[in-house]
Amino acid sequence: MTVVIADEDADAIETTDGGGGLQGVPAEFRPWILKADAACKEPAMTPALLAAQLYHESGFKTSRKEATSYAGAEGPAQFMPGTWATWGRDADGNGETSPWDIGDAVMAQGRMMCSLLKQAAKSGYPGDVRALALAGYNAGWGRVEQFGGVPPESFAKGQTYHYVRNILAAMPRFEGPGLLEVSGSGxxxxxxxxxxxxxxxxxxxxxxxxxxxxxxxxxxxxxxxxxxxxxxxxxxxxxxxxxxxxxxxxxxxxxxxxxxxxxxxxxxxxxxxxxxxxxxxxxxxxxxxxxxxxxxxxxxxxxxxxxxxxxxxxxxxxxxxxxxxxxxxxxx
Structure with a gap:
């Protein structure tokens, strides 16, 4: 089934300041996406990029039933166990490093994407560095090197090719200005x-x-x-x-x-x-x-x-x- 992320004819949304350039994400993900973005100094990194990637990976799902892939990727950021061993940290301080913890998963996603963006910027390969980084996240940087850019649609039945295109196309749906500022309590x-x-x-x-x-x-x-x-x-x-x-x-x-x-x-x-x-x-x-x-x-x-x-x-x-x-x- 095809899932519609955004409609092309949607009206612009105007909100008050305070959004951090992010909208349309679950409240429990929002602070971690903003934190992961702030921790990366690569100019191509944005909260919307991380949000669109999370949406594509898991739809912001966190249960083992809904966020375990047929290939064994786990959690909202869909880490394979071997990759998680490299990038996972106890970001939320609960004493456990887990791809199922939202904070741990999003911060690991941010670290990995930040490294890939830096690698993409230095590579000299043609195309958007975000596309190159996303391809590296999905297929491994070795495949980007193999093809000298984003793998073509003929590779892996187009999985990586469409992964990159879908996430970049979804980014505007998550771009801010973001949260409405609400005063008061109750x-x-x-x-x-x-x-x-x-x-x-x-x-x-x-x-x-x-x-x-x-x-x-x-x-x-x-x-x-x-x-x-x-x-x-x-x-x-x-x-x-x-x-x-x-x-x-x-x-x-x-x-x-x-x-x-x-x-x-x-x-x-x-x-x-x-x-x-x-x-x-x-x-x-x-x-x-x-x-x-x-x-x-x-x-x-x-x-x-x-x-x-x-x-x-x-x-x-x-x-x-x-x-x-x-x-x-x-x-x-």
């Missing part, structure tokens, strides 16, 4: 911070849940783009699953926008009293079936997953959805 502010780590994640109708994004589905009316079912091949969130993810497990919201309104409507919030984390709802004509939910992000903006073909993004409350459809806000 359930709502914490939920907004968590949701903000998913900015840039594609919209997938029926996709996502408490544990993160997932492939969606089409129901005859929703999830289609250009006449095809986009949701079934897109890993992402829809509007309500993003809210459910953000508040879980402290507040266990139901799955759909209508159910979330039903579960929280006894705690309404006036428009001039909105606080970060409050839920906002829309229904056609302002009454009837609730079709959309978003989260108040402060300064007159909302954070939401708007529709198929778009991404989790920040938008003005006044234009996020038709103003005449606005129902009201609640505080979970």
């Amino acid at each position: 359930t709502g502010a914490d939920a907004l911070r968590k949701a903000a780590t998913r900015m840039g994640t594609p919209y997938a109708y029926g996709g996502g849940g408490p544990s993160g994004p997932s492939v969606g589905f089409c129901d005859g009316n929703n999830g289609y783009k250009n006449g095809r079912c986009a949701a079934s091949s897109t890993v992402g969130f829809d509007c309500s699953s993003l809210m459910q993810y953000a508040y879980w497990p402290n507040t266990k919201l139901p799955r759909t926008a209508a159910a979330q309104y039903g579960a929280t409507s006894h705690r309404p919030v006036a428009r001039d009293q909105l606080k970060p984390g409050d839920l906002l709802f829309w229904a056609h004509g302002g009454n009837g079936f609730i079709y959309h939910v978003a989260m108040y992000a402060g300064d007159g903006n909302v954070l939401h997953a708007p529709r198929t073909g778009r991404h989790v993004e920040l938008a003005p409350l006044s234009s996020a959805m038709p103003q005449g459809d606005y129902v009201g806000a609640t505080r979970p």
Whole structure:
């Protein structure tokens, strides 16, 4: 199955400063990706490069069932045991050096990629040094030397060739400016911070849940783009699953926008009293079936997953959805 990482016609996302040039990654990966990037002095290294590589390697999965390859590569950065012995360190200080620990894995990935980028820059081989480094990560630097660059599509059934192309193509989906700055504390502010780590994640109708994004589905009316079912091949969130993810497990919201309104409507919030984390709802004509939910992000903006073909993004409350459809806000 082909997984859509980003849509070419997605609107630009504008956020406040403080993102470190990274967006759309799970909160538990974010500090380690930024740390690994900061530890490397090679100019070609960026957080988005590491994030796109991690996404391609494992989809940010960390369980042994989901992040063990048929060849025996392990963990979110997919290290073979022999390679791990060279690059692995106890980066998170838990007393164990493990490719299954996010900190250990990402920092090892960063060290290896940094070394490969340096090697690529000195090699004189044609092409993007990032492409050369990625090829070395996937196939070994010896193969890069063998072919005098990225191995051709004829090598290994195109595995390395497409590995490089897919990761470089995915990088813009993870490029910042990044996290929305959220002040204050409490359930709502914490939920907004968590949701903000998913900015840039594609919209997938029926996709996502408490544990993160997932492939969606089409129901005859929703999830289609250009006449095809986009949701079934897109890993992402829809509007309500993003809210459910953000508040879980402290507040266990139901799955759909209508159910979330039903579960929280006894705690309404006036428009001039909105606080970060409050839920906002829309229904056609302002009454009837609730079709959309978003989260108040402060300064007159909302954070939401708007529709198929778009991404989790920040938008003005006044234009996020038709103003005449606005129902009201609640505080979970």
